[in-house]
Amino acid sequence: MKSVGIIGANGYTGSELVRLLAFHPEVELQFLYSRSNAGMKISEIYPDLISLCEMTLTNQIQEVDILFLCLPHQESRNWLTENPVKEDVLVIDLGNDFRLENNFQDRNFIYGLTELFKNELKSAKSIANPGCFATAIQLALLPLTKEKLLKDIYTTGITGSTGAGQSLQSTTHFSWRNDNISAYKTLTHQHVDEVLKSLNLSNEKEIELHFVPWRGDFVRGIFTSSIIKCDLDLNEIQKKYCDFYKDAPFVTISEKPIDMKQVINTNRCAIHIEKNNETIVVHSAIDNLLKGASGQAVQNMNIVMDWAENTGLQLKPIAF
Template identity: 75%
Template structure:
């Protein structure tokens, strides 16, 4: 059994990791770190964990075999500077500190999108987990990039309130969010650089990527739609996608219209392709807290530890 620690265990992604890891047959939770809730049982903050995990949160770090960093963006670096982590420990960061700048001290963080980077993840000791929108959008675009079919891309995507984190904000109040949607960070979302870093590395020409994200009136899930000019037939495109993901255990190409409830509470990404005239639209759907965060982190752990990739992630969607 490998020992596991979660830094920032009291947040949404941290608590989702707890929910997944307590049932994982190869690991044992040893340290749930939280400065703000030290001394409180995790099940007192998240009653859904009652009887499943009643560990106390602590502000005293103890070294473990596998360490997940579930901290607000730009705080992982500070935490690592203040705490000495065993050099042999596997670190998986769920923030955005190391996605673009991979070198940190003696550690080199591998970008943790398994469908793109599995071979490098297998030998990694440091992994930068992708962002939620970045995951959904890259999985929709990478097969096209591999065939050099991308030039101008126009993407819209809608996400649930859990994507904004646990800290209450004006745009996450129930009275504001309910029966309401709004665009935010139009063309300036922090995941744009991350998406372009990988798509441009695969595509032969530079991609012009235009992204408008939306806040949805639901708790969890992401649904994106990317519009691209393309002269390939729909049948050719479906074959391209199926071949690209033939060895991917969590990405599925749907022949029918997809919806978000098909992926919520799973580590799956569903993709649907439509074509009208000279334009295609690629839809993708994920759970922002699982395939977009904690589930993908667990998937990366399994790959890096040479365990079955689906271990702890055989989950049924909440369909109703």
């Protein structure tokens, strides 16, 4: 059994980790850290955790084997500065601090898109867990980078309200968001650079990603559609996708249309490709809190620890 600490356990991704790790057979939750809610039971904040996890949030750090950082973006760096972590502790950061600049202190953060860097992750001591939209878009496009044909990508993605975190905002007010759709950070979403960094690894031309994110009127989930000019035959493309993901237990290449809800409450990504004339569209769907955050973090931990990749991730889909 490995011991685990979660920094920022009172947030959405932190509490989702608790939901996963409470049933993970190889780890034990050692402490749940929260500055603002120290002293409260986490099940008081998230009553779904009653009887699952009756731990009390603390502002005291203990020694553990594995540390998950679930802090607001750009706070992990400070936290690690103020709270030095022994070098043999596996640190998995769910924030965006180390996704683009991956060296900090003596640590070299491996980008935790499991399907792209599985080999590198096996020996990782520090992992920068990808963003939710970044995960959905990269999984949809990675097999095409091998073809070096990607140039202009036009992507629209829609995300649930949990993507915006638990703070109260006008755009997460129920009276506003219910039955509503809106765009935000048009062409300037922070995940674009994260996606391009991966896509450009094996692509010879400079890729442009034109990404329009939308706020959806649902709580969990991401759905994206990427439009790309491409000469390849559809069967050929599908074959390349199946090859690329042949060892990826959580990625499904579907010959039939997909819908977002088929992956909700799972760590899976569903992908569907369509073609018309010289244009292809790749659709992808994930649960933003699982494959898009805490689920992928557990998947990465499993890889590092040499446990079966799906340990603790055999989740009953919500389905309906």
